[in-house]
Amino acid sequence: MRSSGDFSRVYKTGVRVRGSLILLVAAPRLNPGPPRLGLSVGRKFSKKAVVRNRCRRVFRESFRLARPELPDFDLILIPMGAPRPDFGMHACRAELIELAQQAARKWERRQQQQA
Secondary structure (H helix, E strand, O other), rough: OHHHHHHHHHHHEEEEEEEEOOOEEEEEOOOOOOOOEEEOOOOOOOOOHHHHHHHHHHHHHHHHHHHHHHOOOEEEEEOOOOOOOOHHHHHHHHHHHHHHHHHHHHHHHHHHHHH
16 A cells, blocks of 8 residues: 555554554455555654664565465554564564454454444
């Protein structure tokens, strides 16, 4: 995802799921297609640009590897807390898959309650 409109839509209508490494905000895609990724890694996570950029690289690679197992949602990933030594690609990938599935279930429950 690149446009601010996409980010705004996901933040307004999406569901939030929190893990130990990632806060995931997810909303279904408007047009059918594969899942899309948005990243929000701010200075609150780390004041050092090197650390923030590494976090983004880890998130992108985790998303790339997990893409076949993810639901067709727009996903925004936000790192939780301060940088930790266990913040690696394998841990992020596993948590991303788990959180995306939780978000899909949460979205379904919300839709059933509104109907």
